[in-house]
Amino acid sequence: MGVWSCLPALLAVWSLVSCQPTGVSRQQLQPAVSSHDGVALARLRRSRTPRSGGGTGRYLKAGSAVPPPFQRVSQMDSVVIECEFRGAPPPVIDWLRDGRVIHPASLTESLEERTNSLTSLSAEPSQAIAGTRARLYLDCVTPRDQGVYTCRGQTPTETKSVSTRLFVDEPLSVESAALCERVKDMDVSPARIIQWRRQILAQIGDPVRLICETTGYPAPLISWHKNEEPIATGDPRVTVLPNGELVIESLQWSDMGLYTCQAANEFATDKVTTFLYPFLPEN
Secondary structure: OOOHHHHHHHHHHHHHHHHOOEOOOOHHHOOOOOHHHHHHHHHHHHOOOOOOOOOOOOEEEEOOOOOOOEEEEOOOOOEEEEEEEEEEOOOEEEEEEOOEEEEOOHHHHHHHOOOOOHHHHHHOOOOOEEEEEEEEEEOOOOHHHOEEEEEEEEOOOOEEEEEEEEEEOOOOOHHHHHHHHHHHOOOOEEEEEEEEEEEEEEEOOOOEEEOEEEEEEOOOEEEEEEOOEEOOOOOOOEEEOOOOOEEEOOOOHHHOEEEEEEEEOOOOEEEEEEEEEEEOOOO
């Protein structure tokens, strides 16, 4: 069966995620700033205090979004699993199913191209602190999607994880299971942002990376705004990389603000926000 003949069924499946995803509330999917962002920012500020005996202030811990220990869903449901890690240096996240990596952290891969080592994550300034959030989308689930899904946060010195076990009820019919399998095999998918940083505290003068990892086919077009205005293209310190990351060299106080990453293709548009807070060096 061709792609376009299946498109009505495909759009119906995607709309389940847009309207009421399993495993994450509708409110959680909104990019708007809330009081929770202020609380998270305050926590990040407090975490700058050096740890006793550590001296470097490096740490990694789970954030506010933690998946439940287990989830039971129905055949053909669309599931979103969401998690967050906060740390210094800024963590990256990858996903595993039953202990095997199913979605590696693309930032880890890009930083490892030259050294082929996780220690290359230290390319990010160690003074920076960030909360990294990630989503794993499972469209039109069937019993073969059951398993233990693990969200793993990593820095150069630490690795921590949280897991959820997914149970899928038996299919309503052979036909519905076959429809799900056709949907999974299609070469089209909506634009989705699957990893970003909700808050970043970075030292003035250092470079900072605002990640915006996406999926979708055709490949999403990525654009950035600061405080709802398009990013100034005339600033030589600011660059949008081919993978969608926004890089700011030699951070300044004037760079503070709310940055919005938007990913769009012909099937969907997705947005997330990152609050960037520059701070002065200790000395």
